[in-house]
Amino acid sequence: MKKAGIIGAGSWGTALATVLAGKGHQVRIFDVDEGHLRRMEAARENTDYLPGVPLNENIQIAWSSEEALKDADVVLFSAPTQHFRSALQAALPYISDDALIVNVAKGIEQGTHLRLSQIAAECLDVDRYVALSGPSHAEEVGRALPTTVAVASANLASAEAIQDLFMTDRFRVYTTEDIVGVELGGALKNVIALGAGISDGLGFGDNAKAALMTRGLAEISRLGVALGAQPETFAGLTGVGDLIVTCTSMHSRNRRCGILMGEGKDPEDAVREIGMVVEGMTTAEAAWELASTAQVEMPITEAIYRITRGTLKAQEAMEMLMGREKKHEQA
Ligand SMILES: NC(=O)c1ccc[n+]([C@@H]2O[C@H](COP(=O)([O-])OP(=O)(O)OC[C@H]3O[C@@H](n4cnc5c(N)ncnc54)[C@H](O)[C@@H]3O)[C@@H](O)[C@H]2O)c1
Structure with missing residues (x-):
């Protein structure tokens, strides 16, 4: 022992x-x-x-x-x-x-x-x-x-x-x-969980949440690979596995905080109401800055970061994401 x-x-x-x-x-x-x-x-x-x-x-x-x-x-x-x-x-x-x-x-x-x-x-x-x-x-x-x-x-x-x-x-x-992939998957899914919560708080349905999770994972993988992670890791427990559990459960503080923001609460008030550490809020900033440095496109992370900063409204973020230029799914 x-x-x-x-x-x-x-x-x-x-x-x-x-x-x-x-x-x-x-x-x-x-x-x-x-x-x-x-x-x-x-x-x-x-x-x-x-x-x-x-x-x-x-x-x-x-x-x-x-x-x-x-x-x-x-x-x-x-x-x-x-x-x-x-x-x-x-x-x-x-x-x-x-x-x-x-x-x-x-x-x-x-x-x-x-x-x-x-x-x-x-x-x-x-x-x-x-x-x-x-x-x-x-x-x-x-x-x-x-x-x-x-x-x-x-x-x-x-x-x-x-x-x-x-x-x-x-x-x-x-x-x-693959410690790089495991650490990035675990950190960045908290940002997407905020987004899943925001989507729920806005009253959107399962389709929107599935889209956020899937396209969110695509951008997490993109950044991860640029920073040295193995792409397969994001299809595993610490990637998609953790993303599913965090984006769909009321145990997740990040998702609950997102719901409050989607319902119209100020980011600071939402965090205060959760009463515990909401790691996605700080990770959103770090992820956005890492993505900018690595020149990796992360539109969902950027939108969530701007919502947490109070510079973008949740409804506007949805319009911005849905109105992006058309593209190939694997591009
Ligand atoms: N809660 C979960 O289900 C879960 C699951 C997987 C990973 N995590 C991760 O584990 C970490 C901790 O999460 P949690 O949910 O246990 O947080 P928590 O808020 O429940 O507890 C954190 C504890 O750490 C203590 N602490 C803070 N600074 C400390 C220090 N310098 N030395 C010793 N103790 C200190 C706090 O006093 C508090 O008791 C987070 O990064 C979280 O993402 C949590």
């Missing part, structure tokens, strides 16, 4: 802690929000982010990064994307030389436009770094509903070790070496 230290006791960190603890691994979980940790400890449940899932007895609350990571074989980061750099900096002195590092956040760093493995590569050996992604709502994983994900690493042996660590008869894990 392994020792896992988890940094970030939100819904996803807690759901993954539950998977590991259920297999008999020893899990220590830390969060910067001490009040949240105290409530978790008192209730032995993550009442703030994952209510209804009791904490397994193999899960211990840690009161510092140091305590969480002492002798850990595996370090798992589950803080939101924009907090990964600071979480990593705080954890770095306590990560042992042979520990594997897993990151489950989905996004691109604002300002630098770096993928999370690129941030990690500034101070860690990339061969020890694994990204975990795929169609996986914490609410369902916490209840042991069947789920599949993929783990990606430049070093296949590291991905396989994480596959073995997590794999159960309810949580199936695939491996891949």
Whole structure:
């Protein structure tokens, strides 16, 4: 049995802690929000982010990064994307030389436009770094509903070790070496999910949503390939799989935020009403800037970015997208 230290006791960190603890691994979980940790400890449940899932007895609350990571074989980061750099900096002195590092956040760093493995590569050996992604709502994983994900690493042996660590008869894990494709698919689908929500909020139907998802995936793949990803990855769990789950479910904060914007709420008010991190909002900006630099056409992402900025109305975005010049589907 392994020792896992988890940094970030939100819904996803807690759901993954539950998977590991259920297999008999020893899990220590830390969060910067001490009040949240105290409530978790008192209730032995993550009442703030994952209510209804009791904490397994193999899960211990840690009161510092140091305590969480002492002798850990595996370090798992589950803080939101924009907090990964600071979480990593705080954890770095306590990560042992042979520990594997897993990151489950989905996004691109604002300002630098770096993928999370690129941030990690500034101070860690990339061969020890694994990204975990795929169609996986914490609410369902916490209840042991069947789920599949993929783990990606430049070093296949590291991905396989994480596959073995997590794999159960309810949580199936695939491996891949295409970390660029996995990270971009996971980040960029949140932007399209905002769009799917906006479409629902405007009162459009299934046809419009299917169009956004399909043409959205086409532009995600276009950018991904330009940035070095393998095209097949976008047809897999971390591409179309995650896009489907995010664009069709009310578990998705991005989609729910989009619905509010489609109904006419200001972007800031919509985010405030969701009350949690809506990663698609920051990713929209990063995606649009990455696309501009790489000179890749991403009209849906651009429209969603402009809606989040308040410079384009949702209805106008639809008219703009439907009124584009005719083209070949594969062009
Ligand atoms: N919720 C899901 O179903 C799900 C599924 C797959 C991936 N993800 C990804 O996982 C990441 C986390 O999502 P979540 O839903 O668990 O978020 P959340 O909002 O439920 O929780 C995030 C937690 O991270 C903590 N945190 C913030 N900065 C920290 C730091 N520096 N050190 C330690 N803890 C810190 C916060 O206090 C909070 O408790 C996101 O990138 C998200 O896209 C979430």
